[in-house]
Amino acid sequence: MGSNDLQKQAPNIVVWVLLLALPLWLPYVGGYMELGSRVVVLALAAMALNFLLGYTGVLSFGHAAYFGLGAYGAGMTIRYLVPSTGVGLLVGTLVGAVAGAIIGPMIIRLRGVYFAMVTIAFAQVFYFIAFRWNSVTGGDDGLTGWTRLPIHLGFTTIDILHNPVAFYFLVLAVFAVAVGVMAWLLRSPFGRTLIAIRENERRARFLGIPVDQHIWISWTISCAVVSVAGALYALLNNFVDPRALYWTQSGDFVIMAVLGGMRSFWGPLIGAAIFVVLQDYLSSQTENWMSFVGLFFVLVVMFFPRGILGIIRRKVAS
């Protein structure tokens, strides 16, 4: 490995060391394990969104729908069908991915603000279904009466229910797989094609690239990964409610991606960490935390449009 390679790999190494060692250092900075899991879960959602937003150049403002579908998919599977954490995760992911794949063809021809608006509007359908279908989803009160379950591996049992550190590592393992797949895809010819579409769609089209088809695949992958995050989110809380599907949740994902830096792979992780910690702090300090979160949106847009990693990269370059 040359020094150039090392330089390229440095951010990855730093991120993974910090994440793997999180249970060791988090208590010293005043955090608690659930908060760590929350950051990783929401970071996965924001990174999934960024696969579409930052690398394909398509603005989705409705990702909460697939996040919520993953959450309800996991929760309802465990509650009604199979009492197994693994099956719940799998079903949750499938539900979100399939919904994304079906809705995709209706929206992929749209661009820019129009795409954003249609994705927001579509997300509301699932919100109303979760909200209205009381008997199955628990309506406004949310889906209760279930918990995540210990994982039996045959030779040993991992008690992810009572041991928050064990659950954190489950989350991290799933995160690693999902993020690994996205990173691999982005490095493949397919991923390079997505970036080409982002940079100049018309040229990509003239080169004979089936642009709509690529956007559809990218959209579906993004939805699938965000529903993985949603399923993990349900397991984390042992609870799902319609707010996981509400349009404000979609906005949270977008601001995480923008705050961290849309043009960098790890940006949304940093954005998610800052956002989650800030929200956690604000909601414990003031009843009007919504105003502060709103103000935070405004400040980020006005002063940090490139995101934190974008700024750092600029500084390094100059």
Add this chain to the structure above:
Amino acid sequence: MTQVVLFNVFNGLIVGAFYALMALGLSLIMNLSGVINFAHGGFLAIGGYLAFTLMPYVGFWGGLVLAPILTAVLGLIVERVLVRRLYGRDPLYSLLLTFGLAFMFEDGTRFIWGAQSLPYQVPGWLLSPLSSDYFFLTGYRLFMVVIVALAVAGLFYILNRTRLGMRIRAGTLDLETVSVLGVNVRVLRNMNFGLGIYLAGLAGVLAVGQLGLQPTIGSSLIMPSFVAIIVGGLGSLPGTLLGGLLIGVASGVTTVFFPSATEAVMYVMMAAVLLVRPRGLLGEEGRF
């Protein structure tokens, strides 16, 4: 049965009129400046609350006139200070900005006026039913329809007959050329934003008389407005009007037969429109 259906159709028409009024403002802003104004619902709520606060001093009629104007002034300021800086950038940023503003407005109204629903008195003579057979035809409801119709007529008059309106329409098609021809585009966009927010404020004053006054009124009305724009066709104001009324009536009728799908039906309509005619009912080919 006929009565129940008629009642719900009429109800849907009124709700649809709110959607349309709000969606028209959203469309105006989006067409000229490419900004999806998420804070539109927040402006609507502020319009309603201002009318409530002003009522003891200026009465119902004074509030109806003043509150939308004050809301529009707030809109002019927001455009001048914040939104303007984001023109020409990725639409993502103005989306996020107005999204944050929507949070601030909703929480701000809750902070100032409280989370509880407030009573909003409309004049008594407007509330009495006009006909004993059609009990739902109260004066206030007819009054709302008339005001919305007047507002829409006024808007189309401005757009088609005044210099400002012509410039807005021209700017929607080609802002650069309009600028080169000597029109101050900054002022134009500012005025246009104010006009859109005025409609939101007006919808707010009318809506609180019908739906009650609570901080979440804005966020509950904004999504249907998006759907109205998509169904009607992006870029077409008559389409937006049609879309708003259509989804209002559709929800009203659905309430009769399948109440739990009241909200979902408009999204089904949207999906159908996107499948069959992606540009919307009256949208122009190839604009988006």
